[in-house]
Structures are given as structure tokens and as C-alpha cells.
Amino acid sequence: MILRWLLFASFSVHVFAVCDDPNAQVIIVGGGPAGIYAATGLIEQHGIEDFLMLEETDRPEGYLYPIDFGGLSFRPGALYGLTPIKPLMMELGIGLVATDNSSYTVYNYNGEDVTAEAREREAAYVAAREKGLPLADDIDRCLRPRPDIPYKAKLGVNGWVAKSDIDKTMEWFNFDFNEGLSTRDVSTGWTYRQAMANLFPDKCFITGRARIILDGMLEQITPARIALNSRTVNVTQTDECVIVTTSDGTEYVGEYAIITNSVGVIQNGGVTFEPSLPPWKSEEFFRYQMGTLDAIFLKFDTKFWDDTEYILHATDRHGYYPAFLNLEAEGYHPAGTNILIGFLTGDEAYRAEHLSDEEVQAEVIGVLRDMYGESNVPDPTEFYMSRFATDVDIYGSFSAYPIGIPPEDSQMRLKGPTGRLYFAPEDAADIHIGNPFGSVLDGFFAAGGVAGCIQNQECDDYTPDRSICKPRPVKQRKNMN
Missing domain, CATH: 3.50.50.60 (FAD/NAD(P)-binding domain)
Structure with a gap:
């Protein structure tokens, strides 16, 4: 004592x-x-x-720290600028490229071009998403006559279930790519609040000094x-x-x-x-959950890929190296840059971060060779991967x-x-x-x-207000006699 x-x-x-x-x-x-x-x-x-x-x-x-790669400077933590901050970035003279999410080519693991089918399935996804927009206004603070549910569930109710390889890739491209998490992990009400505020998919790739x-x-x-x-x-x-x-x-x-x-x-x-x-x-x-968007930078001696902005990979494993950004697409970087940026999110990002650079490179090059042919895809001359999910300074890219x-x-x-x-x-x-x-x-x-x-001397003394919810109505049982 x-x-x-x-x-x-x-x-x-x-x-x-x-x-x-x-x-x-x-x-x-x-x-x-x-x-x-x-x-x-x-x-x-x-x-x-x-x-x-x-x-x-x-x-x-x-997260605005830079890396030098392929003779250029990038900020893996801030590759894209979203709608709210775009005017300020333009005013400051930061180089931006308005991305065109409709500019893509899709290959399956057999190297077949399935872009036409992918566009049809993307239209079905967008239709299911748009059908739920009114929900954000319907969620009451307490009674919630239409309760908040995982976004995946709302898509299902609206007719979208990602069954095929192409479905999974198009869902990833239109959702996971923005949120860093899958549709099962994110609030429906929140997602539609963002949609109605036009926060996605309008974004710009940052080519200047962020x-x-x-x-x-x-x-x-x-x-x-x-x-x-x-x-x-x-x-x-x-x-x-x-x-x-x-x-x-x-x-x-x-x-x-x-x-x-x-x-x-x-x-x-x-x-x-x-x-x-x-x-x-x-x-x-x-x-809250932290979403992760990891970028995998690959530089090659020669360009072997399509001219569209994005090259997508249709696979039955959701989020397995699903997308690559072509930095030689119009408006990005000069011809001869020969750089692709691959992306991983969520669980796949976390898994890959526990592999060595050599192991990740072998996986991603294997995917590109499935898409473009073994003999057409050389080993990269430079490689870099961000590792935000395990970065002790942030443990993820952004929250959901x-x-x-x-x-x-x-x-x-x-x-x-x-x-x-x-x-x-x-x-x-x-x-x-x-x-x-x-x-x-x-x-x-x-x-x-x-x-x-x-x-x-006016110090905030915040305590959550737990009295805001109205009592739920008592159910009345009918007398069946």
C-alpha cells in the first residue's frame, strides 16, 4: 500500500x-x-x-510524399484528385488529367477481348446503382423505415449480383476502385450520399506536384x-x-x-x-474501416498494351490485379514512358503487402501474360509497390x-x-x-x-446525445377470436 x-x-x-x-x-x-x-x-x-x-x-x-519512378515523380498516396478539391488544384496550377472511365479494354485470363460484354454488364451495374439513389433521403435517424444495409445487399435487391468473372471486374472498377473496400463492407446510405454529391466517379489523375x-x-x-x-x-x-x-x-x-x-x-x-x-x-x-488502394508501378522497355486509359482483367477472383492504368494514354505522359500502374484494394491489397516485391511482380506479370501472351510481356525494368494497409503511419489509404x-x-x-x-x-x-x-x-x-x-474560455464539452431517438411503435396484436 x-x-x-x-x-x-x-x-x-x-x-x-x-x-x-x-x-x-x-x-x-x-x-x-x-x-x-x-x-x-x-x-x-x-x-x-x-x-x-x-x-x-x-x-x-x-500521404503526399513523392517517389521517383521511371524518370518521373509520383505520389502513390494521392494519385487522383476528387471533385471537391479539383478547383483548388487547378487554381494552384497542379497538372491534372480528367480520367475517362469509359476508355477501357477488358481481357479474360485466356487473353480473349471481352470488352463488348463488359460494357453490357457495366450498364446493368449502373442501372442497379441508380435505382437506389432515393434511399439516402429515406434513412431516418432513428426509426429508419428503410434501414441502412451493406451496399452489396442493396445492389442485390436492385437486381445486380456479381456472378461472372466480368461482373466481378466491372463491380470492382465502379466501386472498389473508389472506396478501397468491397460492396459488402460499405454503407448503402453513405454510398448514395456520395453519389448524390457527385463525389465519384469524377476524378482526375494528378500529373503535377500535388x-x-x-x-x-x-x-x-x-x-x-x-x-x-x-x-x-x-x-x-x-x-x-x-x-x-x-x-x-x-x-x-x-x-x-x-x-x-x-x-x-x-x-x-x-x-x-x-x-x-x-x-x-x-x-x-x-x-469505421480503412480502405486500401495500393498502386503497383511497372516500367517496361517497350509498350505492348492497348491505347485505352485502362486495361482490365476479368477473373473469378474478385480484385486479383483487376485494373491497369496506361500512362501513355492521351493527355497523361509522353510516348516512350512505357509505364503501367496496377491497382489492388481491400483484402487483396492486404494479402499482397505480406509478399515480397519479387513475389508480387511474379503475380502481376503472370496476369499480364495471361492477357497478352507469354512472349509479348517482358519482365519490367523497374518495379515499385505502395503498401498502405501495413504502413504504421496510416494503416490504410482512406476510411469508409x-x-x-x-x-x-x-x-x-x-x-x-x-x-x-x-x-x-x-x-x-x-x-x-x-x-x-x-x-x-x-x-x-x-x-x-x-x-x-x-x-x-468557451471549451467544447461534447457528450453524445442518446435521447434523440423516438420510441419504436408498439405492435398491436389482432384478436382473431
């Missing part, structure tokens, strides 16, 4: 001493787009410059306000301050903290919290909305503060979860909450 008291007393003295000498008013955990926009929100909108951003890597840019979108923001943040190679592993909150501990044992202290880690990082214990997050908060983080949860309630739980901690996961950005614009919105939202607490 005495030992327990001594340990508690020692901890208390340490905490109070640390809280008396903070490093900054606000500690921002994560230096990706959400963290950078949270920082600039504090500066531009609220005049708060006393903050410190902790970035786990050697660069404050998150990091420009952060350059103006970073110019406002002095280097002294960024601690690189500082991976946060623990966040301890007291009545007086927040203590953030990095992987090398360094402690950073702030009056408040903005947490920008992805759902995947929190789910996998990349950051722990003391005391633990309230059950309503933890439960909400675990409701959970099934059966009212969006407004769920997103408020995600970004609602707990004491001195404010949260900015892109998952809480209404219809913009899963794209960079969501990070921007959540960063600004968190900055506003912290600023209100610092400057006006």
Missing part, C-alpha cells in the same frame, strides 16, 4: 512539474494535411502561433514549430495539460492537443491514451463510412473533444471522408475548437 502511494505521489509531482513548463499552448499530433491545416487555421483565423507539430517522418506532408497544395501553408509555419521524426506513441491528459510521448521517450507538453491520426492508427494501437478514451469515442473509432449509423451523430462522436484533446480525422468531414478535402475541413474544425477554448 505504501509503495502504491509512493508511485502515485511520484507521478503526480512529475505531472505537475511538467505542466508548469509547457512546450506550447497546442501540440498537433501529425504533420500531414490535417495537421498542417490545423496549424494554419490557428494562425490565420485565430492568431495563435504558440503550437508545436509532431510529425513521425522526416517530411511534413503525410504537394503545392501544402506549400503555401507550410510557409507560414516556422521550422521551430515542427518536430520531425517524432512518432507519437502515447497521449496523457491531466486536468492541467496534455503530455505527448514520442517513440524515443521524449515528452512534449501542451495546454491542449489536436490528434490527426487516422482511424487505422488508433485501431491498431499506434497511439495509446491515458486515461483511455471514453467508451463512446473508442467505439466510434472501431466502427460504417453501416447503420446516422452520419451526423457518428461524425460528431469522431471529432468531438474529450477534455483537452481535439480530433481531426478525415472521417469526420461529412460527405468528404476518404479524400484530402476531408483532412482540410477537420483540421480547421479542430483549430476552431481549441482557439475558442484558449481565447474565449
Whole structure:
């Protein structure tokens, strides 16, 4: 008993001493787009410059990090720009190519061109999707006369069941390719909310320097306000301050903290919290799933493939190297680039990430040889594969909305503060979860909450409202006598 008291007393003295000498008013955990926009929100909108951003890597840019491949520069984490952020990217002069999802050639594993049949089946898929658009407006917050269900179930009700190899590929191309997950994993209501907001399939391939979108923001943040190679592993909150501990044992202290880690990082214990997050908060983080879109870059000495933008692979194994982007298609890169980008999502991405580069290359080249013939497909001269599902900085590419949860309630739980901690996961950005614009919105939202607490002493104290649901009507039994 005495030992327990001594340990508690020692901890208390340490905490109070640390809280008396903070490093900054606000500690921002994560230096990706959400963290950078949270920082600039504090500066531009609220005049708060006393903050410190902790970035786990050697660069404050998150998923916008570049790779050099085939003499060109790519950002595997941001290959495409979606509708909400496209005007801003154009204004900044970032090179974009409007993709044409109708420009594709489809081969089966026997090398037969089945494009005509694929177009017919795609039309059937689109018809089933469009038939369900009114559902998003019909889902009531509590009674839900038309309950939310997995998107796969709604497609089935509307007449679409992916049975054939071609069906599976066209479903992947029109859904998994956007979400990073299959139709069984994603909310019907959420999917149609996105569709009605025109968030897909309208997207652009980024050929320019996407990091420009952060350059103006970073110019406002002095280097002294960024601690690189500082991976946060623990966040301890007291009545007086927040203590953030990095992987090398360094402690950073702030009056408040903005947490920008992805759902995947929190789910996998990349950051722990003391005391633990309230059950309503933890439960909400675990409701979400992280989708994965991995890119496989292949450079060849010669071009052996079709001139369409996409070359699709029809196989009975859903998502097994189903699509390749032709970077020599019109508007992309000059002739002689000789680069294909293959894509994997969801379970197949996770599986492939546990293989070596050599094993993945053997699989993907095997698929291309099935499609174009053994003698027509040489080994690539360069190879690169992103591995987002197992990347400890994110554990996935972007999040997907959970099934059966009212969006407004769920997103408020995600970004609602707990004491001195404010949260900015892109998952809480209404219809913009899963794209960079969501990070921007959540960063600004968190900055506003912290600023209100610092400057006006108006601190948010969020607790989920569990009284919003009306009681269900009692069923009346008929008297059959």
C-alpha cells in the first residue's frame, strides 16, 4: 500500500512539474494535411502561433510524399484528385488529367477481348446503382423505415449480383476502385450520399506536384514549430495539460492537443491514451474501416498494351490485379514512358503487402501474360509497390463510412473533444471522408475548437446525445377470436 502511494505521489509531482513548463499552448499530433491545416487555421483565423507539430517522418506532408519512378515523380498516396478539391488544384496550377472511365479494354485470363460484354454488364451495374439513389433521403435517424444495409445487399435487391468473372471486374472498377473496400463492407446510405454529391466517379489523375497544395501553408509555419521524426506513441491528459510521448521517450507538453491520426492508427494501437478514451469515442473509432488502394508501378522497355486509359482483367477472383492504368494514354505522359500502374484494394491489397516485391511482380506479370501472351510481356525494368494497409503511419489509404449509423451523430462522436484533446480525422468531414478535402475541413474544425477554448474560455464539452431517438411503435396484436 505504501509503495502504491509512493508511485502515485511520484507521478503526480512529475505531472505537475511538467505542466508548469509547457512546450506550447497546442501540440498537433501529425504533420500531414490535417495537421498542417490545423496549424494554419490557428494562425490565420485565430492568431495563435504558440503550437508545436509532431510529425513521425522526416517530411511534413503525410500521404503526399513523392517517389521517383521511371524518370518521373509520383505520389502513390494521392494519385487522383476528387471533385471537391479539383478547383483548388487547378487554381494552384497542379497538372491534372480528367480520367475517362469509359476508355477501357477488358481481357479474360485466356487473353480473349471481352470488352463488348463488359460494357453490357457495366450498364446493368449502373442501372442497379441508380435505382437506389432515393434511399439516402429515406434513412431516418432513428426509426429508419428503410434501414441502412451493406451496399452489396442493396445492389442485390436492385437486381445486380456479381456472378461472372466480368461482373466481378466491372463491380470492382465502379466501386472498389473508389472506396478501397468491397460492396459488402460499405454503407448503402453513405454510398448514395456520395453519389448524390457527385463525389465519384469524377476524378482526375494528378500529373503535377500535388504537394503545392501544402506549400503555401507550410510557409507560414516556422521550422521551430515542427518536430520531425517524432512518432507519437502515447497521449496523457491531466486536468492541467496534455503530455505527448514520442517513440524515443521524449515528452512534449501542451495546454491542449489536436490528434490527426487516422482511424487505422488508433485501431491498431499506434497511439495509446491515458486515461483511455471514453467508451463512446473508442467505439466510434472501431466502427469505421480503412480502405486500401495500393498502386503497383511497372516500367517496361517497350509498350505492348492497348491505347485505352485502362486495361482490365476479368477473373473469378474478385480484385486479383483487376485494373491497369496506361500512362501513355492521351493527355497523361509522353510516348516512350512505357509505364503501367496496377491497382489492388481491400483484402487483396492486404494479402499482397505480406509478399515480397519479387513475389508480387511474379503475380502481376503472370496476369499480364495471361492477357497478352507469354512472349509479348517482358519482365519490367523497374518495379515499385505502395503498401498502405501495413504502413504504421496510416494503416490504410482512406476510411469508409460504417453501416447503420446516422452520419451526423457518428461524425460528431469522431471529432468531438474529450477534455483537452481535439480530433481531426478525415472521417469526420461529412460527405468528404476518404479524400484530402476531408483532412482540410477537420483540421480547421479542430483549430476552431481549441482557439475558442484558449481565447474565449468557451471549451467544447461534447457528450453524445442518446435521447434523440423516438420510441419504436408498439405492435398491436389482432384478436382473431
